[in-house]
Amino acid sequence: MSSAVPTRPRPIIGWGLHDGLVVARRNLIQTIRVPELLFFSIVQPVIFVLLFAFVFGGAIPIPGADPTTAPDASVYRQYLMPGIFGQTVAFASAAATVGLAEDMKRGIIDRFRSLPMASGGVLIGRTFADATRQILVLFVLSITGLLIGWRINDGILNAVYAYLLLLFFAYTVAWIGSWIGLYMPNPETAQTAGLVWLFPLTFLSNAFVPITAMPSWLQPIAQWNPISSLVLSTRELFGNPTGIVGDAWPQQNPIAYTLISCAVLIAIFAPLAVRRYRTSTSR
Amino acid sequence: MIEARGLVKKYGDVVALDGLDLSVPEGTVYGLLGPNGAGKTTAVRILTTLLKPDAGTAKVDGLDVVRKANAVRRIIGLTGQYAAVDEYLTGRENLRMFGDLYHLPTAYVKERSDELLARFDLTDAADRSLRTYSGGMRRRLDLAASLIAKPRVLFLDEPTTGLDPRSRIDLWEVIKDLVADGTTVLLTTQYLEEADQLAEEIVVIDHGRVIAQGTSDTLKDQVGGDRLEIVVDDPAQMDAAAQALRSVATGEVTVDRADHRIVAPVVGGSLTLVDAVRSLDAAHVGIADVALRRPTLDDVFLSLTGHTAEEDQA
Numbered sequence: 314m315s316s317a318v319p320t321r322p323r324p325i326i327g328w329g330l331h332d333g334l335v336v337a338r339r340n341l342i343q344t345i346r347v348p349e350l351l352f353f354s355i356v357q358p359v360i361f362v363l364l365f366a367f368v369f370g371g372a373i374p375i376p377g378a379d380p381t382t383a384p385d386a387s388v389y390r391q392y393l394m395p396g397i398f399g400q401t402v403a404f405a406s407a408a409a410t411v412g413l414a415e416d417m418k419r420g421i422i423d424r425f426r427s428l429p430m431a432s433g434g435v436l437i438g439r440t441f442a443d444a445t446r447q448i449l450v451l452f453v454l455s456i457t458g459l460l461i462g463w464r465i466n467d468g469i470l471n472a473v474y475a476y477l478l479l480l481f482f483a484y485t486v487a488w489i490g491s492w493i494g495l496y497m498p499n500p501e502t503a504q505t506a507g508l509v510w511l512f513p514l515t516f517l518s519n520a521f522v523p524i525t526a527m528p529s530w531l532q533p534i535a536q537w538n539p540i541s542s543l544v545l546s547t548r549e550l551f552g553n554p555t556g557i558v559g560d561a562w563p564q565q566n567p568i569a570y571t572l573i574s575c576a577v578l579i580a581i582f583a584p585l586a587v588r589r590y591r592t593s594t595s596r
Numbered sequence: 597m598i599e600a601r602g603l604v605k606k607y608g609d610v611v612a613l614d615g616l617d618l619s620v621p622e623g624t625v626y627g628l629l630g631p632n633g634a635g636k637t638t639a640v641r642i643l644t645t646l647l648k649p650d651a652g653t654a655k656v657d658g659l660d661v662v663r664k665a666n667a668v669r670r671i672i673g674l675t676g677q678y679a680a681v682d683e684y685l686t687g688r689e690n691l692r693m694f695g696d697l698y699h700l701p702t703a704y705v706k707e708r709s710d711e712l713l714a715r716f717d718l719t720d721a722a723d724r725s726l727r728t729y730s731g732g733m734r735r736r737l738d739l740a741a742s743l744i745a746k747p748r749v750l751f752l753d754e755p756t757t758g759l760d761p762r763s764r765i766d767l768w769e770v771i772k773d774l775v776a777d778g779t780t781v782l783l784t785t786q787y788l789e790e791a792d793q794l795a796e797e798i799v800v801i802d803h804g805r806v807i808a809q810g811t812s813d814t815l816k817d818q819v820g821g822d823r824l825e826i827v828v829d830d831p832a833q834m835d836a837a838a839q840a841l842r843s844v845a846t847g848e849v850t851v852d853r854a855d856h857r858i859v860a861p862v863v864g865g866s867l868t869l870v871d872a873v874r875s876l877d878a879a880h881v882g883i884a885d886v887a888l889r890r891p892t893l894d895d896v897f898l899s900l901t902g903h904t905a906e907e908d909q910a
């Protein structure tokens with residue numbers, strides 16, 4: 314042995330967070346060096362905006378919107394944007410699923426696991442980076458929205474709360490996506506599995522159509538769907554039309570329900586994902 | 597330094613390890629040799645804390661790999677079968693990231709990364725993304741990454757698979773240097789030559805159990821002594837030649853008519869060679885080629901498993 318290796322004192326933030334930040338940095342560098350990936354994760358919701366605004370816009374009436382202030386399509390655009398925001402951040406989970414499946418395939422998870430790291434480090438980094446990436450996505454989407462007539466009507470502070478809520482939601486679903494990713498045999502399967510559950514989840518919500526327009530047996534599901542409460546919260550915070558708000562508790566207290574759902578989901582899926590991570594190896 | 601007792605690992609019906617015992621003394625290179633599916637990677641994964649054995653125990657420097665996993669991780673380095681470095685980071689960024697994750701001081705990590713980049717001839721490519729690296733460069737960086745914390749025990753799972761002969765020899769040199777520094781190395785390989793070159797002690801495994809063990813020389817001796825190979829000028833003289841060789845052979849003489857080649861197991865080295873040539877001469881057999889061959893690990897493999905390492909890959 315040529316010389317002893319020095320050691321380093323435990324940082325104030327703790328090793329878990331330290332390791333998480335190191336891994337998050339790595340994942341974010343990846344985002345910058347492969348701009349195609351980021352580009353398509355932005356283009357997809359932008360296309361959704363344009364499709365819904367210009368193709369379906371006039372055909373979806375928003376009950377409860379004040380008919381005197383703005384007619385038809387423009388009301389729908391105000392209504393639509395928070396829905397798109399909600400859907401977009403929900404899809405952040407797919408990035409975690411695919412990213413982890415790729416890391417496993419490349420054997421880099423094996424290397425991370427052979428290091429004396431905190432066992433949550435890789436996943437904390439993963440989820441943190443996936444949520445951070447959404448800042449840029451939400452920024453571009455917001456500009457698109459402003460261009461087609463969406464407006465922030467209730468002050469900057471509330472808008473900041475809305476964006477923070479969206480990012481917290483992105484962080485939450487990234488944990489679910491991570492947990493799924495660690496079960497994936499390969500990135501191709503992850504691509505599909507990362508998305509399948511998101512379509513029913515986002516469409517069974519108030520993201521694109523008012524819940525009151527759904528069959529009555531679906532309405533309770535949609536009202537308790539955390540995406541609905543997230544979208545409703547942001548509609549309220551941005552001062553956009555909300556449509557008719559349901560009677561269920563989540564609809565009456567959307568911000569509280571969203572925060573509680575996120576906390577509960579993280580409390581369930583973060584330990585599940587970390588437990589799975591501790592036995593994951595590349596195949 | 598590494599002690600494994602009765603390691604068993606099953607994947608469903610597949611028994612990957614079937615009671616594997618290993619004992620690696622400190623400061624040596626230990627070669628784990630076996631065909632595809634023998635259980636080499638499974639053994640390495642258990643020893644590096646990635647996988648829990650179904651039965652048996654393993655210790656690295658006295659630390660149980662299951663119960664003291666994190667302490668074990670502090671003193672080991674792993675280079676897996678496939679290069680496990682980040683594609684999108686540069687070489688330097690990769691090394692610094694792994695150094696940070698070993699929880700080493702930042703200044704030390706910087707210095708050590710530069711030192712390793714220089715040692716592995718990657719200084720010029722240090723600030724390029726790995727996507728521009730060749731397979732050999734990636735493999736070298738992978739090895740560098742496992743050395744960042746100066747591990748006392750290094751696990752190398754088929755480190756030279758996929759490398760060209762030149763890179764392979766370069767890597768052997770690095771491994772030899774490491775051992776000179778006192779690092780204990782456990783190396784898996786399918787290349788018999790590699791085990792022969794690097795490992796003081798070799799364990800041959802197949803179907804998850806040890807089938808032979810010893811130094812390269814003792815293993816070769818197990819197969820039997822040397823082999824005398826002759827090629828005759830005139831195929832019509834094959835039988836006469838075989839007959840002449842039986843007088844010096846210590847076992848069955850094999851005749852390969854297609855190649856005009858006759859192989860005889862012998863003892864006694866070059867003296868026997870002289871005897872053999874004399875008796876062939878006495879029988880008036882013209883010889884195109886004659887050679888005394890020490891058994892290679894390939895022969896060891898063949899006699900132990902009934903197939904060569906290469907055949908098994910097919």
Ligand SMILES: Nc1ncnc2c1ncn2[C@@H]1O[C@H](COP(=O)(O)OP(=O)(O)OP(=O)(O)O)[C@@H](O)[C@H]1O
Pocket residue numbers: 596607610611612630631632633634635636637638639677786
């Ligand atoms: N994750 C897994 N699931 C199921 N079977 C597995 C898994 N990993 C390994 N095996 C099986 O266990 C056996 C031993 O595999 P292992 O990877 O340890 O062999 P190896 O000696 O490293 O082979 P190679 O030279 O191909 O790398 C093989 O039969 C393999 O198919």
Ligand SMILES: [Mg+2]
Pocket residue numbers: 636637638677753
């Ligand atoms: Mg292997």
